[in-house]
Amino acid sequence: MQSKTEWLRTQYPKDGDRLPAYTTVSDLEVEPTYTPDDLNGWAYETALGHPGTYPFTRGAYPSMYRGKLWTMRQFAGFGTAEDTNERFRFLLAQGQTGLSTAFDMPALMGYDADHPRALGEVGREGVAVSSLADMEALFHDIPLDRVTTSMTVNCTASILLAMYFALAARRGTPLTALGGTIQNDMLKEFIAQKEWICPPEPSVRIVTDMIEFCSREAPRWHPVSISGYHIREAGSTAAQELAFTLADGIGYVQAAIERGLEVDNFAARLSFFFNVHNDFFEEIAKFRAARRLWAAIMRERFGAKSPKSWLLRTHAQTAGCTLTAQQPLNNIVRVAIQALAGVLGGTQSLHTNSMDETLALPSEQAVLVALRTQQIVAEETGVANIVDPLGGSYAVEALTDRLAAEAAAYIKRIDELGGIVRAIELGFPQKEIGEASYRYQQQLDAGVRVMVGVNRYQLEAEPPMEILRIGPDVERKQVERVRDRKRARNAGSVRDAIAQVREAAAGGRNLMPPIIEAVHHEVTVGEISDVFREVFGVYRDPAWV
Secondary structure, X not given: OOOHHHHHXXXXXXXXXXXXXXXXXXXXXXXXXXXXXXXXOOOHHHHHOXXXXXXXXXXXXXXXXXXXXXXXXXXXXXXXXXXXXXXXXXXXXXXXOOEEEEEOHHHHHOOOOOOHHHOOOOOOOOEOOOOHHHHHHHOOOOOOOOOOEEEEOOOOHHHHXXXXXXXXXXXXXXHHHOOEEEOOOHHHHHHHHOOOOOOHHHHHHHHHHHHHHHHHHOOOEEOEEEEOHHHHHOOOOHHHHHHHHHHHHHHHHHHHHHHOOOHHHHHXXXXXXXXXXXXXXXHHXXXXXXXXXXXXXXXXXXXXXXXXXXXXXXXXXXXXXXXXXOOOOHHHHHHHHHHHHHHHHOOOEEEOOOOOOOXXXXXXXXXXXXXXXXXXXXXXXXXXXXXXXXXOOHHHHHHHXXXXXXXXXXXXXXXXXXXXXXXXXXXXXXXXXXXXXXHHHHHHHHOOOOOEOOXXXXXXXXXXXXXXXXXXXXXXXXXXXXXHXXXXXXXXXXXXXXXXXXXXXXXXXXXXXXXXHHHHOOOOHHHHHHHHHHHHOOOOOOOOO
């Protein structure tokens, strides 16, 4: 049989190529085809292993979706807590299997609805939550011990999680019965999303407090979801998303070990969150490479002994940055293909974006179509019936190896810079992402890369689409509620509770117990965030050139 090189020389019609070059979305050149020649030195046992066995390339669990489908978790939040509670109930009634909470910008940035900086943003991009009373309304009549909840919040994660724990305590639900995830990934905020209060060092300290508290008190809870999603949305390549996410994970594990925690006591509760972009095979390979790399990092670098500590379990979300305002119905197709890639990559949980998300928060009809997309993939296509059906594909394995190698090179570079916190302070990941994003935009502008409906196949007139609109009455109502609650509180108890949070922040005591106590007294997101600002200072983003 001819070698691949010989085949390319004698058989492949080079002058018949449709394009001058073939690359992935991340600009990795791809071969016309892949053969065993692309896997020199490759061994099944070390590169793949069976599903559910080290290095977990083929999946975190042996039976994968044959045993249990992924959790279908649509990101939801808008208006008041009551508005979002109604959406939660709708989605659960339609077959959604987990909740995912989007908070509004004031809650994300540590301001109450009545703060001047919240003006115009209350309930607009997520649900408005300022106090424990709002959290109670948000989860009204939803049994916290029978549904897993994800909360997408970072610099105020400790406060929102404290409210969730306090709510459980009021209902008599033990913390040991709570399952879910809070994003709480501050390192990616400095790299990509840019929502912070404090500088990196105290931000990591708060995350470590939460890891320590949850490992002891809420063992089913994932205290941090190490997130590549926003890194990719900021314009990174797939390899950069993989590398910077795992480097962030290394940073959190290192911080927890330096705190004195045993790695096998908390590592199994770390979870991950990846983007699912448009390039079908590159995305599948990315998930497989992530599991392989993380398994080696935990076993070889940190000496974790428990196989559970080696597992990379991940939530995935289809890529919001690939959706277009032009011809938004096309987004349904993009999301379906991305969802399929996430499933073939072996995700444990999936959010499918709604077709109208480039225009507004999802309407009820749009989010239902997005959920039905997952259900069709799960129930009608048969892809959930075979574990890692693409395992052994020359192309997928070659891409997996390549992404793993490129990500490992980035992680080595970050180690040489002194670790991820130092790399962020030097602007290294930010500059790498900025350059990748610039190259991608140039390709779009030049038409080298096609975005259907945007730079090719445009329509002269777009039909209108009905979208969800948040009226100004939501903000007025929420501001009044926050002010009423503040007036009704016991001022002495509030003052004492805030003092306890301040003392813990300044003295190094774990922050979670005093924050939980404070929210019981209706101390708000903004008031606790003000303590963070006072004790830790406010971070200002340097300008990177």
